Amino acid sequence: MLAALDLTTLTVTLTLVTLSMTLLLALAAWHAGTEQGLRHWALGNCALMLGLLLNVNQQHLHHSLSVVLANGLMTLGLGVIWLGVRAFKGRSQPQWGPICAAAVIMLLLWFFRFQVDRLDIRYAVSSVTLGGLCLMCARELLIRAAQPLRTAYWFSGSIALLYGFCLVARPLAVLFGWQSDLPVLDSPLQNLTLLGAMLAQIGMASGFILMTHYRTAEALHRLSERDALTNTLNRRSLQEQAHVLLNLMAQRGQPVTLIMVDADHFKRINDEFGHQTGDAVLCHLVARIGQHLRSDDLLGRFGGEEFTLILPGLDTERAAQVAERIRQGLCSNPWESESKPVWLSVSLGVACSEHHGYDFNTLLSAADAALYRAKALGRNRVELAPAPGADLEDQMALRLLSQFRHNLDV
CATH class of the missing domain: 1.20.1070 (Rhopdopsin 7-helix transmembrane proteins)
Structure with a gap:
């Protein structure tokens, strides 16, 4: 044929x-x-x-x-x-x-x-x-x-x-x-x-x-x-994956900790060095945070210079130790520019499912309150989320003080 x-x-x-x-x-x-x-x-x-x-x-x-x-x-x-x-x-x-x-x-x-x-x-x-x-x-x-x-x-x-x-x-x-x-x-x-x-x-x-x-x-x-600049999870994707992870850990009865990270005086860096340097500093921040994370941890950019970490299996004490290592690592390792090093510090708020449950929005609010407390008390520190039922007037006062400091950038 x-x-x-x-x-x-x-x-x-x-x-x-x-x-x-x-x-x-x-x-x-x-x-x-x-x-x-x-x-x-x-x-x-x-x-x-x-x-x-x-x-x-x-x-x-x-x-x-x-x-x-x-x-x-x-x-x-x-x-x-x-x-x-x-x-x-x-x-x-x-x-x-x-x-x-x-x-x-x-x-x-x-x-x-x-x-x-x-x-x-x-x-x-x-x-x-x-x-x-x-x-x-x-x-x-x-x-x-x-x-x-x-x-x-x-x-x-x-x-x-x-x-x-x-x-x-x-x-x-x-x-x-x-x-x-x-x-x-x-x-x-x-x-x-x-x-x-x-x-x-x-x-x-x-x-x-x-x-x-x-x-x-x-x-x-x-x-x-993914966030286009830092290659971390964007806000929508972070929320979706966080809900899945929180439900899984709730079924297993294991703790989950959420950490809010915010760069201190970031506006000054943009004003002094320019936005291009500011972008490079954010990427440096993410790289330093990544050195302390495990393969199943989540890291996402929540907005601006704020980042959210979700650490499955860690209670408040162990997660606070991770947060402190992140803070110290960033303080001791500036981003090296061509002209001079750019020093960066961060404030961190920590909230755990042990006290605030497995709802993502509840954990986020608690960690955000702890972050405002860290900002109000001078920045460059780790603060744990206040227990449910804490004095709401004190929390509101700290939030207002933090916002005032942020507006003045002091």
């Missing part, structure tokens, strides 16, 4: 498929912005397309073009596609590798065509090289990754793996006589190779676009729940 396939039809189909895939990848690369990999894939697919078109027209072109140059272009194309996979994953790209591989292949094919005419060796050289590059792409893609990106990785990688094995096995088919007595371009092996090339091109191009789609969707999801 494969022998009965018309080579002209296969060639036209291959031309249309390769051209369509190249245009599709080029358009995707055009709109990809800073996304790494797509431009490599578009350029690689273009070189692969030209090489395939030259190769299937051996009856009409000189072998220096249809054999030597064609296989060089296909090698270069697959090599650039491999570079694109590495670029997409954020890995280094040895730019000269594909160029050197293409040059070596062209030299070998020229020798075994014009100096020593050996079809079997040319088949072996081109098949093993192209198949090896496909397997290298598969090796980069068939890895552990988080969903949904893993689906796209494995889809593209499986196609590269299957076609790579087929290309590597092609010399064995010639060795065992499956090439038959037909001319090279009319053999079942050549027709099968062309069909496989078309399917592999469609599949891998679709897989690359799927990878880009999932990467973009993942980035959008991350932006929807």
Whole structure:
């Protein structure tokens, strides 16, 4: 059945498929912005397309073009596609590798065509090289990754793996006589190779676009729940995750502590050093806080220079120790600017579920009251939330004093 396939039809189909895939990848690369990999894939697919078109027209072109140059272009194309996979994953790209591989292949094919005419060796050289590059792409893609990106990785990688094995096995088919007595371009092996090339091109191009789609969707999801400056949870996401965590800890009967952190005199930093430095100081604050957190702790930006920590499994005493370590760490480690260090202190309010229950808003209000107390008593200190039923007039007086100090920034 494969022998009965018309080579002209296969060639036209291959031309249309390769051209369509190249245009599709080029358009995707055009709109990809800073996304790494797509431009490599578009350029690689273009070189692969030209090489395939030259190769299937051996009856009409000189072998220096249809054999030597064609296989060089296909090698270069697959090599650039491999570079694109590495670029997409954020890995280094040895730019000269594909160029050197293409040059070596062209030299070998020229020798075994014009100096020593050996079809079997040319088949072996081109098949093993192209198949090896496909397997290298598969090796980069068939890895552990988080969903949904893993689906796209494995889809593209499986196609590269299957076609790579087929290309590597092609010399064995010639060795065992499956090439038959037909001319090279009319053999079942050549027709099968062309069909496989078309399917592999469609599949891998679709897989690359799927990878880009999932990467973009993942980035959008991350932006929807993360603060753009500090990469901490934003307020909405913090509340959602906090409710889930508090319900879980309530079922287990374990304590949860919420800590409010506020940078002292942050307006002065912005006024003296500029908002760009202020942003860098906030990132420094988050980095210092992160050194004291565990993997299951939550940290979110509540607004401005205020941050909220949720520490599951810690009671008031242990959480207060964490808060004190955070305060001391920030006081003793300024942000180093080019001109002079920027010193920063923080005030912290601590509220635990032992006294205030597992409701997020109740804990937040209690920790906020403790934060106002820390501000009113001079800043740069840790204060525990007052027990329920404490003197409301004292709490209101401290809140007013804290607000007055904040307005004067003293």
